[in-house]
Every structure is written in C-alpha cells, then in structure tokens.
Amino acid sequence: MSTRDVGLTESRSSGGTGFAGAGAGAVIEAIRKTVLVDFTPEEAFDLFTARIASWWPVRTHSYGGENVKDLVLEPRVGGRFYEVTAEGEQDWGTVLAWEPPTRLLLDWQIGEASGTEVEVTFSPEGPGSRVVLEHRGFSAVDPRDRYESGWDLVLAPFVGTASKKS
Amino acid sequence: MSTNGIVLDALGDWTRRQIFDALKNGPHSVGELAARVPVSRPAVSQHLRVLKDAGLVVDRKDGARRIYSVDPNGLAGIRAYFDSFWDEALGRFAAAAREERE
Numbered sequence: 001m002s003t004r005d006v007g008l009t010e011s012r013s014s015g016g017t018g019f020a021g022a023g024a025g026a027v028i029e030a031i032r033k034t035v036l037v038d039f040t041p042e043e044a045f046d047l048f049t050a051r052i053a054s055w056w057p058v059r060t061h062s063y064g065g066e067n068v069k070d071l072v073l074e075p076r077v078g079g080r081f082y083e084v085t086a087e088g089e090q091d092w093g094t095v096l097a098w099e100p101p102t103r104l105l106l107d108w109q110i111g112e113a114s115g116t117e118v119e120v121t122f123s124p125e126g127p128g129s130r131v132v133l134e135h136r137g138f139s140a141v142d143p144r145d146r147y148e149s150g151w152d153l154v155l156a157p158f159v160g161t162a163s164k165k166s
Numbered sequence: 167m168s169t170n171g172i173v174l175d176a177l178g179d180w181t182r183r184q185i186f187d188a189l190k191n192g193p194h195s196v197g198e199l200a201a202r203v204p205v206s207r208p209a210v211s212q213h214l215r216v217l218k219d220a221g222l223v224v225d226r227k228d229g230a231r232r233i234y235s236v237d238p239n240g241l242a243g244i245r246a247y248f249d250s251f252w253d254e255a256l257g258r259f260a261a262a263a264r265e266e267r268e
Contacts (some may be wrong), residue, residue, distance in 0.1 A: 037263040055262040138245045
C-alpha cells in the first residue's frame with residue numbers, strides 16, 4: 001500500500017497530483033512531514049502528547065477556538081483525544097497505538113469522518129530526534145472498508161476558522 | 167485557502183457529512199440519498215448543491231435521474247488543507263521544543 005511506503009521525503013506538495021486514479025476508490029497520497037528537534041525521543045514524545053496543548057494552534061484549529069481551555073490526549077491505546085471548553089468536551093479522535101517514545105497512531109473522529117489517520121514516529125538523530133508525521137487515508141472510499149481500525153478526519157474543528165480566513 | 171474554506175464549510179453540517187459519507191461508498195441518486203438521511207428530498211438536493219459548489223461531489227445524468235458521486239479533486243483539496251495545517255502545527259511543535267532548550 002503506497003501510504004505505508006517508507007522513505008523520508010519532505011512533504012510532497014498536493015497541487016492536484018496527490019491522488020492516483022479517479023472516481024470512487026481513488027486513494028490520495030499521504031501527507032508526510034519531518035521535523036528535527038533538539039529533544040530526546042522521550043522528551044519529544046512527551047511534548048507531542050502530554051503537553052500537546054502547549055503548542056497546538058488551538059485558537060485557529062479547534063471547535064471552540066478561543067474558548068478552548070485544554071486539549072487532552074489520554075496516554076493509552078483507546079485513549080481519547082479531545083478539547084475542553086466551558087461547555088464540555090469535544091472528541092477529536094482516539095489513540096490507536098501508544099508506543100512511547102517511538103510511535104503514536106491516532107484516528108480523527110472530527111468533522112467529515114472520512115477516516116484518516118495520523119501516525120507520528122520519534123527516532124534519535126544526532127543529539128536530538130527526528131519526528132515524522134504521516135496523515136493518510138484521504139480517499140474516496142470509506143476507509144473503514146480498508147483499515148481494521150478507522151481514523152476519522154479532524155475537519156469540523158477547522159470549519160469555523162477556515163471560513164473566517166476566507 | 168478560500169477554496170478549502172468552502173470545502174470545510176460544506177462539511178461542517180452534520181447532514182451534509184452524512185450525505186458525503188454515503189457517496190464515499192458509491193454513487194447515488196437524490197432519492198437514494200433521501201432514504202438514508204432524515205431530511206426531505208428537496209433538502210438533500212440543497213445539500214448536494216453545496217457539496218457540488220465546494221467541489222466535493224460531481225453529478226451526471228442517467229436518464230431522468232441525476233447520479234451524484236464523490237469528486238476526488240475535492241478530497242485533494244482537503245488534503246491540501248491539512249498539508250498546510252501540519253506545516254503550521256509542526257512548526258509550532260518545533261518552536262516549543264526550541265524555547266524549552268534555550
């Protein structure tokens with residue numbers, strides 16, 4: 001499956017070439033991003049998960065925007081990924097794999113629910129770490145037909161802000 | 167960015183997402199879609215128009231019926247949106263790490 005190909009390319013730009021084939025069943029190429037940080041994998045994993053609220057662009061990329069008080073990623077398989085506002089909690093996704101400090105796999109349950117998943121891997125590189133994020137499963141078929149465990153999209157949180165920007 | 171804003175707005179509505187999800191499993195007519203969601207046929211048509219305007223679905227004529235299906239280019243638009251989103255998010259992640267190191 002092409003989305004599982006390994007090879008550290010920087011993000012391939014989308015520009016309309018990101019999908020192979022047409023019509024229902026077309027699979028769009030995964031998004032792949034690499035970032036190097038001056039952290040050990042343990043520290044990087046911790047920053048990415050336990051302290052996700054400290055860096056996630058929550059004001060522009062959440063349901064609640066400025067009203068979001070916290071963003072929580074529960075540290076276990078099956079754990080919830082959710083935002084907290086005065087009104088309550090809003091689920092974003094579920095932890096499908098929890099393998100500190102090397103791998104995290106999430107599914108989005110937000111918004112459009114087309115079942116994408118995000119995998120983040122952490123590996124030592126020089127004095128720091130290489131963090132690779134892959135967001136995959138953009139497809140015209142219901143990914144629940146293709147993946148054992150589905151991961152839904154984080155779209156709705158982006159809805160309001162995306163429209164505000166336009 | 168505005169294109170993606172339209173895409174995301176189009177999917178911001180629960181009924182529209184249900185319709186879009188149904189289409190991801192294969193092409194459907196308005197009547198078939200109306201049987202799957204708890205809204206009237208005219209309402210389904212209206213939602214389809216929004217999805218079509220956002221570039222998420224395409225339609226074709228099949229005799230007297232009109233058949234709707236997912237437009238893969240629309241999904242490419244969603245992908246493009248996230249491509250840019252992850253640049254921003256990971257940029258902030260790396261900046262947070264840098265700040266702690268300093």
